[in-house]
Amino acid sequence: MSTREKFEIPGRVAIVTGASGLLGQQHTKAIAEFGGQPVLVDVDEKGLNQLAEEVLNIYGINSEIHHCDITSTEELINVRDNLVTKFGRIDILINNAAVDTKMADTMPTENRLESFPVKTWEHELSVGLTGAMLCSQIFGPVMVSAGKGVILNISSDLGLIAPDQRLYEESSLPTNKQRVKPVTYSIVKHGIHGLTRYLASYWGDQGIRTNTISLGGVYVNQPEHFVKKLERLIILGRMADPEEYRAAIIFLVSDASEYMIGSNLVIDGGRTVW
Ligand SMILES: NC(=O)c1ccc[n+]([C@@H]2O[C@H](COP(=O)([O-])OP(=O)(O)OC[C@H]3O[C@@H](n4cnc5c(N)ncnc54)[C@H](O)[C@@H]3O)[C@@H](O)[C@H]2O)c1
Known part of the structure; x- marks a missing residue:
């Protein structure tokens, strides 16, 4: 097989969770473009x-x-059974869904640690971590029975470093009203690395490759004061365009990355280098 052919994924059944979202749409298009x-x-x-x-x-x-x-075992089993009946296989799982409040959504003041609601904590962990675990638990064994499959977990630069809360500061607000990136986001995106390593060692000898990709922030018309401060922390000097991750996604879900397992590919414009 030529190197170029290794990037092709003809007919491979590829699940994208959180597909309707900003990046889920991009992952989906990468999959479709490569067959x-x-x-x-x-x-x-x-x-x-x-x-x-x-x-x-x-x-x-x-x-x-x-x-x-994806937090419902019953609903996921339904999806699995439908896919197995229709295609007889599942080849790729991208654990992408997470609760990721965009800066432009004006993150609520209650995100501050002192007042962070347990309900929000439970919800965000249940989507970002429990959901990823359940999808792996329910779809993974179909791959294991075929002796081949790929799980790709989506993390973030904030799975590697703490959020710099100064980025979100607005001079007009008092300290106790300043917006912050919530604690849940750090926990979920750090936790994804543990899930990847666990799955890589658990199913690695049965042909299942699990990896993480850690993405930098995508520009979606966030407020100028935020973007300007963030750009100074990124070596390439800008946030990502939504389509820029497609090539890396296809690399990781295809045979092009066949010798890669339990790893983390960081694509963040250099945000975590400094
Ligand atoms: N956007 C960024 O700048 C950025 C940067 C780094 C990493 N990421 C990561 O990329 C992934 C996608 O982020 P995004 O920006 O596209 O987020 P998004 O909010 O645009 O999309 C998330 C999607 O998940 C879906 N979802 C939420 N709860 C669900 C559930 N219980 N079951 C099924 N689907 C559910 C939502 O409906 C939504 O369509 C996340 O894991 C995020 O942490 C995003």
Whole structure:
């Protein structure tokens, strides 16, 4: 097989959780562009339908759509059974879904550690960590029975370093009202590395490669004061464009990365180098 061919994933059944979101859409398009069979999983049904239509228009590929909450074992088992009946296989799982409040969404003051609600903690951990574990638990054994598969867990620069809360500061607000990146985001994105290493060693000898990709922040019209401060912390001097991660995603889910397991690929414009 040529090196170029190793990037192709013809007909491979590839699940993307959180597919309707900003980056889930990009991962899905990478899969479709390289010949894979996208399986879109999200709680946002409208977003799923829009994405499936776009993928059909651009790539001529029909996506599988599953309106599913990844914190529900029952709903995930349903998805698995549908996929096994229809395709007889699952080749790729991208654990992408997480609760990631965008700066532009004006993060609530209650995000501050002193007042952080346990309910929010439980919800965000249940999507970002429990959800990723359940998807692996339920879809992984289908890959194991085929002796081949890839799990890709999505982390962040904030899975490697602490959030610099000065980035979110607004001079008009008193200290106790300043917005902060919530503690849950750090915990979830750090925890993803543990899940990757666990799965890599647990199923590595059965043909399942699990890796992490740690992404830097994507520019989505965040407030100028935030962007300017963040850009100074990034060696390349800018936030990422949403499409810029597609090539790395396809590398990690295809045979191009066949000798890579339990690793973390950092693509953050140099944010974590300094
Ligand atoms: N956007 C960034 O700048 C950035 C940077 C680094 C890492 N990441 C990571 O990339 C991933 C995707 O981020 P994003 O920016 O696309 O987020 P997003 O909020 O745009 O998308 C997340 C998607 O997950 C879905 N979702 C939430 N709860 C769910 C559940 N219980 N079951 C199924 N689906 C659920 C949402 O409906 C949404 O479509 C996350 O893991 C995030 O931590 C994002």
